Amino acid sequence: METMTIGPDDGTLTLHTGVEGRAAKMGHALTIQMHDWSATATFDGPDPTELSLRTALDSLEIVSGEGGVKALTEKDKVTIKDSALDSLSASKHPEVTFQSRSITASGDGYAVDGELSVAGKTSACMVDLTVQRTGGTATVEAVVPIVQTDYGIKPYSGLMGGLKVKDRVEVQISAKVSEPA
Secondary structure, eight states: EEEEEOTTTTTEEEEOEEEETTTTGEEEEEEEEEESSEEEEEEEEEEEEEEEEEEGGHHHHEEEEESSSSSOOOHHHHHHHHHHHHHHTTTTEEEEEEEEEEEEEETTEEEEEEEEEEETTEEEEEEEEEEEEEETTEEEEEEEEEEEGGOOOOOEEEETEEEEEEEEEEEEEEEEOOOOO
C-alpha cells in the first residue's frame, strides 16, 4: 500500500456557478478557485483503494465572473467572497471534506462513492474520476455537480428574487501527478 497526497502545487480545485431569474443578465457566472486544499489517495498497486479531500473555505478566491452588466471589481469580489462564506456557514464549518466509501474501476478512470460534508451536512456523493496515464505521469480530472440546497445552503438571490445563483454548481478538480509505483 502506498499513500499519495496532492494539493495546489499539483493542480486546481475550482467551483463554477451560474445565474438564473428574470434579471440573470445582470449577474455573473463565477469561477472560484480554492487555494488551500489537499487530496490523499491510498493505492494497492496502480489502483486507488481510498480517497479523501479537504479544502479550507477561507482560501476561496473569486477568479472571474462571466456575463453581467459590468465587470467585477475587486470590491465586488470581496463582497461575493464574504457572502459565500456566510452562506456556507464557514465560521462554524471552515472546511469541506470528501471521504470515499468505495472505489471501482470504470472506463477511463474510477467511480468513487463517498460522503461529502458541506456546511455541517454530510450526504452521499458520487465522483467520476478520469485518469490519463502517460509515461509515469497521470492526469486526474473530475467534475462534480453539487446541489446547494441538498446541504442546507440557500443560494444567493438579489433584486427581489429576480437574480439568483443557480442551485446546482460544479466543482472541478484537475491535477497532474506521478503514478504510484
